[in-house]
Amino acid sequence: MLAVKQAALNTINKLPEDADIDEIMYQLYVVDKIQKAQQAVEQQRVLSSEDLKREIDSW
DSSP states (O other): OOOHHHHHHHHHHHSOTTOOHHHHHHHHHHHHHHHHHHHHHHTTOOOOHHHHHHHHHTO
């Protein structure tokens, strides 16, 4: 996986030149969440759909 700084730079470089700070921050947020989700899947730190349904039913 890319280093955090390089991933941030790649994301920013893909944005249009007139992107404002809010758009930049949002895009960096999305990339961060995707990377963390991929890590969770790789480490098997996820719930199956059945487990999630049981958890929701317990509410």
